[in-house]
Amino acid sequence: MTEPDITFENFSFSYEETKEPALKNINLRIKKGEVVLVTGPAGAGKSTLCCCINGLIPHFYSGKIEGKILVKGVDTQALTIGQLNTQVGLVFQDPESQLFNFTVEDEIAFGPENLGIEPDKVNALVDEMIRRVRLEGYNKRNPLTLSGGEKQACAIASILAMSPNIVIFDEPTSNLDPIGTQSVLQLITDLAKREKKTMIIVEHNLADLVTKVDRMIVMQDGGILFDDSPKEVFRHVDKLKEIGVNIPQSTQLLLRLSEANLVPSETCMTMNEVYEFISSKLDATRFEKAKTYILEKEEAPAGTEPIIVVDNLTHLYPEGSVEALRGVNLKVYPGDFMAIIGQNGSGKTTLVKHFNGLLKPTTGKVYVKGVDTSTSTVAKLARTVGYCFQNPDHQIVKNVVREEIAFGPKNLGVPDDEIERRIEEITTKLNIHKYLDEDPHELSKGNKARVNLAGVLAMKPDVLIVDEPLTGQDFKEAKAIMDLLMDLNREGKTIIIITHEMMFAAEYTRRIIVMNKGAMLYEGTPKQVYTKKDILEATSLTEPEITQLGFKLCGVPDITTIDELYNIIAGKEVTG
């Protein structure tokens, strides 16, 4: 029997500053050439597992270790990171943090140069890697000017150039837009087929990967919950859903149908499998009814005075000649719940920065509650428009949660007793009351985002803008954030989110703005947007999986949520 590439033997690890172990009694063997998908909720220990394999633990991050890890039969504690670099390559989540050279060529060459490989061979390797990750023609480009997917491809090439036998991808798509995600996942699966290397892919996005990996490991609370073929792991789909794993929408629908005894229990991992199974088990007349249910369109809220009016807005950044925004016209009404979607660089953030005056129009006007934003300050507009930045670390200024939440209202001159009252109310609503005396930077990603949101909500703005609230969050946390925003919207708050998550945009928002190359390409309800194939194609966006399944089963294009399709199949009343 050949020796496994990676062996964990009763391995546990605790970071120095924490009491709870990040990994608990892991026993794992990964064979040479295996392609393994690792998933699980945030805080399950996935990234820690990756860092253990390439030696960053314990050589970079120290802590308490029990048991051992063998890479190619050698204990990682007995090797240096340098020695492990030739065995194990690790690609991180954020491509920008991994790129620090001027050109794609230099970026890829950096690792092999450090390994002492002869310059001629390095040059040949660079050419080979550029070809493999399909970056031909970009040799002399600055990596930071590439698109998200291309940046991650460059990061992957720079790791592959060091010829490791084992390659680990730690959530390589979590910071990418849909087109970047697709291209990176395609690249990884192609490499898995071609390279015959051992690959470990940590990913929340299961739909695109489950059919392409040999094995699937599900982690929870530092331990391994399931370790089997994807098909076998999917037999526990109810448990996966319970712990917050991002189950493909089609599989979720199937689970609900079987729980309601409408179809027998069956393990299906992909939309096509679900389609084949459901259509073989149910009478076609069930799906015919959809045509009478769904065609009624939702309408955007209107009738009241808009709270934000964007009038022929154009914006040019001082350093650029390219128009970041081109002739945008938009009205936001009180109580609206709106998503702004589009590729990276399409102008989404530039647009919303005009709503609170961070950016002033080059031409055109933006009015907030009738006030021309070019004549007002950001601090004044902050009373009406609250803006949560994508990265809470940019916005958190205090080292105690209570002080952090009080920072905004204090700036607005709110009296202390009123601030205290708001803190109590908001932290209770956001479920972060127990952290009031803790350091916000020590909290989990999800709770940190909540603290930041609380800080903005404490200013009592009428409009809340949240920039990519779901990026880097696991499914359970993302759903919790969207539920929270929905509650705030029900209480009368106007919500605007920027997101790449089509599924959440469909389930929660009432209106979607599609941005493309600085222009507003389309505005409508989720149903209207997801039926416009030409718009989606032009922006390289894809409708939610459930919309595709709905079309295949029922022949109607505007089913946008699992609830809708379930109700159609179950013969229940369908509301738009």
Place this chain on the structure above:
Amino acid sequence: MAVFIVGKSYWYTLDPRARVLFLIGVFLAAFAFDDPILLFVGNVLLITFIVRNELPLKKLFGLVKPLTFTMVIYILITVLWINPTPAQYRLQPFMYLWPQGNMFPIDAGTLLYLVGIIERVYIMTISAWFVTITLTPPELVSALTKWRLPPSFAVAGAASFASLPFFQSLIETIKEALQSKGWETEQKGLMGTIRSFVPILFPVFFMTLKRSQGLALAMECRGISQIEKRKPRKQLKYTGRDWVFTLFIVGLGVSCLVLYYGYGIGSVNITIEMLKSMGIIT
């Protein structure tokens, strides 16, 4: 995001060592002179050189704006607190550490000297920024190791160097994020100006630590711990073009020092005397 600029101009054809020496030469020249007219000429020449080498003027102006805060503090400390004569300046380089007790009246010579010093700060900042955004960390590592600095030291230096452009965009982002929480960036008075910058320090510090750790991790995963074995793909070679540039730039710096300390040329006193003889100041 770090803002590096890649080009194909004369500057980019130079050996990284010549580009580092450019900074030293410019610093020497700027340190040598304190005459506002000559330093103004120096600024114009430097900006012309930078623009000729493919750096857009708009980006350069983007740098000048954040410098204004430093300059305001500098002017206030110098005029209201120290108000030194040029002679005192030369004799007591650490005079900023304690009050000198000669606040008023403000001397015309001091004001001229002050203008010169501000121009000097601009020269040094602009040239450092120019080199920072056009020299890659691997180039700097290669240059420093060629000068027989320990590779680990060279890498640490290069990593810090590479982070400088990142701070510029980081500070802007954090300022915007805090403004969105009602924080006023432009408060009145010196204390107001200082106070308005305090909240920014915490997130900048935190993000800097995070960025440094990210960079260190990325470099670790790319074999930086084996740097002693490093074989650069592009072997550095000092060509005739590099020698000419080096001789010119280092020669310029040294000449300025010699002219100032040997012959008094480049001193603010010449301009003061000239303005006195013209009756503009007394």
